[in-house]
Amino acid sequence: MKIKDIIFKSWIYISGIIVVVVTFGVFLYFLYKGIKVVTLEFILEAPGGMPLGTEGGVFPAIMGSLMSGLLSGLIGGLLGLCTSIYLVFYCNNKKNQKYMLHALQLLAGIPSVIIGLFGYTVLIVGLGLNKSLISVTLTLTVMIIPFIALRMKKALEETSKDQFICSLSLGIPKGYTIIHLVIPNALKYIMTSLGLGIVFAMGATAPIMFTGAVIIAGVPNKLTDPIMALPYHLYVLVNEGISIEMAYGTAFVLIVLVLLINLICHFIGNFEDV
Amino acid sequence: MKKYNENIFRIVITIGAILSSILVLLVFFYILNESLPFLKKVCWKEFLLGGTWSPLSSNPSFSFLPMILGTLYVSFLAIAIVMPLGIGCAFFLSFLVKKSHSKVILSFIDMLAGIPSVIFGFFGLVVLVKFMEQNLDMVTGESVLVGGILLSVMLFPYVITGCAETLEKGKEKYYIASQSLGVSKWYTMRVIMLSYAANSIFVNLLLAFSRAVGETMAVMMVMGNSPIFPRLLGRAETIPSLIALEMGTATYKSIHYSALYTAGLILIVIILIIQFIAYKVNKMGSRRFK
Numbered sequence: 001m002k003i004k005d006i007i008f009k010s011w012i013y014i015s016g017i018i019v020v021v022v023t024f025g026v027f028l029y030f031l032y033k034g035i036k037v038v039t040l041e042f043i044l045e046a047p048g049g050m051p052l053g054t055e056g057g058v059f060p061a062i063m064g065s066l067m068s069g070l071l072s073g074l075i076g077g078l079l080g081l082c083t084s085i086y087l088v089f090y091c092n093n094k095k096n097q098k099y100m101l102h103a104l105q106l107l108a109g110i111p112s113v114i115i116g117l118f119g120y121t122v123l124i125v126g127l128g129l130n131k132s133l134i135s136v137t138l139t140l141t142v143m144i145i146p147f148i149a150l151r152m153k154k155a156l157e158e159t160s161k162d163q164f165i166c167s168l169s170l171g172i173p174k175g176y177t178i179i180h181l182v183i184p185n186a187l188k189y190i191m192t193s194l195g196l197g198i199v200f201a202m203g204a205t206a207p208i209m210f211t212g213a214v215i216i217a218g219v220p221n222k223l224t225d226p227i228m229a230l231p232y233h234l235y236v237l238v239n240e241g242i243s244i245e246m247a248y249g250t251a252f253v254l255i256v257l258v259l260l261i262n263l264i265c266h267f268i269g270n271f272e273d274v
Numbered sequence: 275m276k277k278y279n280e281n282i283f284r285i286v287i288t289i290g291a292i293l294s295s296i297l298v299l300l301v302f303f304y305i306l307n308e309s310l311p312f313l314k315k316v317c318w319k320e321f322l323l324g325g326t327w328s329p330l331s332s333n334p335s336f337s338f339l340p341m342i343l344g345t346l347y348v349s350f351l352a353i354a355i356v357m358p359l360g361i362g363c364a365f366f367l368s369f370l371v372k373k374s375h376s377k378v379i380l381s382f383i384d385m386l387a388g389i390p391s392v393i394f395g396f397f398g399l400v401v402l403v404k405f406m407e408q409n410l411d412m413v414t415g416e417s418v419l420v421g422g423i424l425l426s427v428m429l430f431p432y433v434i435t436g437c438a439e440t441l442e443k444g445k446e447k448y449y450i451a452s453q454s455l456g457v458s459k460w461y462t463m464r465v466i467m468l469s470y471a472a473n474s475i476f477v478n479l480l481l482a483f484s485r486a487v488g489e490t491m492a493v494m495m496v497m498g499n500s501p502i503f504p505r506l507l508g509r510a511e512t513i514p515s516l517i518a519l520e521m522g523t524a525t526y527k528s529i530h531y532s533a534l535y536t537a538g539l540i541l542i543v544i545i546l547i548i549q550f551i552a553y554k555v556n557k558m559g560s561r562r563f564k
């Protein structure tokens with residue numbers, strides 16, 4: 001074996017092992033550190049202690065994150081689905097299609113902190129909304145529309161074109177075909193994209209820092225209530241040096257929540273196949 | 275009746291599509307519009323090539339140069355770390371590990387992409403920064419180096435998934451032919467596969483780079499955030515951190531506020547340039563191997 005091959009071989013083995021160790025290391029680290037902190041009370045209680053956050057739990061933050069994530073997922077998902085269906089099946093003008101696609105890709109590339117800046121000046125300063133669930137939801141929606149639309153477009157394009165054309169030539173209307181044939185076929189990928197979108201929204205910190213997340217709030221009852229959010233809570237705990245223990249717990253809850261939503265969406269998507 | 279439904283469906287879809295397009299364009303033009311006052315007032319030489327960032331002093335000076343350099347520095351560092359590791363790992367997963375095992379490992383690496391960046395920032399703070407302080411005898415562990423290492427871990431999924439996909443394709447195309455010609459496994463990987471995948475690896479790295487440039491929370495938490503010229507073991511600030519840290523304190527419609535929007539605009543321009551290059555390279559590559 002030549003010396004070049006040996007170098008190549010060792011490079012691949014070493015980098016492969018490093019990546020695998022680091023990846024599992026990150027997960028195991030939070031699992032190990034978090035499992036000691038997370039109890040039923042931690043999940044079901046509001047933060048307490050002095051300074052705030054040193055005791056108690058993260059229940060309002062979980063609810064705040066879930067509500068804002070799911071709401072923006074709902075709005076963003078619907079708009080994203082409409083956009084992708086329009087792009088794939090209804091847009092007859094190739095030029096318009098190209099422009100729309102470029103615009104979506106442009107927004108998908110904009111860092112989330114700029115969306116936060118936009119949301120802050122337009123919603124909070126410009127329109128005079130309170131820091132609230134609705135301002136967070138709208139900001140996150142703007143952020144995830146291109147993210148979801150581009151993924152759903154890919155999913156719709158990968159469905160069978162033959163089936164679609166057969167259905168049309170049988171005289172079945174286009175809309176009916178899309179609802180009853182195309183969407184069920186692509187459901188798996190549509191749900192996965194939606195799940196990724198919700199997870200993306202729930203994990204975002206920069207956009208919500210100034211648009212609505214506050215340090216302490218109850219579970220929101222209406223759209224204009226301020227909310228707590230897990231990622232922002234974690235950031236405050238760490239940045240103000242309030243409690244590293246509680247931060248481990250919060251990180252653990254956030255990771256588990258994110259993975260759970262991914263799994264649920266995956267499950268719903270696969271349900272039709274069975 | 276059917277006809278009626280059909281029209282409603284078409285209208286709903288079209289309205290949804292138009293609504294999202296308007297939103298998208300609104301964001302972009304709003305950013306452009308809000309940064310105009312700053313662009314008009316301050317000469318481009320000052321904010322691109324000036325020395326210091328002190329927007330609130332009595333004689334304010336606005337220079338994004340330290341932040342631009344900081345952003346590029348930490349992103350290049352991350353790419354320099356993730357490039358050998360990511361490519362090596364993609365080879366490792368596609369050629370040396372059983373298919374079922376590599377699937378599991380890949381899905382775990384993919385899951386890294388779903389972890390919110392604030393958690394990575396926390397991880398960097400309690401593990402990497404602490405390690406630097408204890409073992410490298412530094413006053414503060416917050417540095418560009420830590421930011422780069424942390425970013426490189428966050429980029430794993432974007433680099434490895436794409437590269438592994440390309441290598442799978444290449445394996446289907448050339449691997450068996452090359453084996454039956456009696457070429458050794460390692461030579462096939464080193465020469466044939468590497469040159470086959472070179473283009474798409476480059477595109478993946480560029481896209482990862484544009485992600486690194488826009489990353490906010492993780493980098494902000496471990497880099498110390500001082501608007502000074504970046505050094506490897508010193509503090510620095512990136513453009514996204516600048517925006518995130520100062521957007522709460524800038525007075526509405528002041529020049530400082532407009533400057534922050536300009537910073538955002540510069541960030542978008544950097545990302546657009548990178549994505550444009552990636553798009554062109556990708557087009558060239560797909561032509562070459564047809």
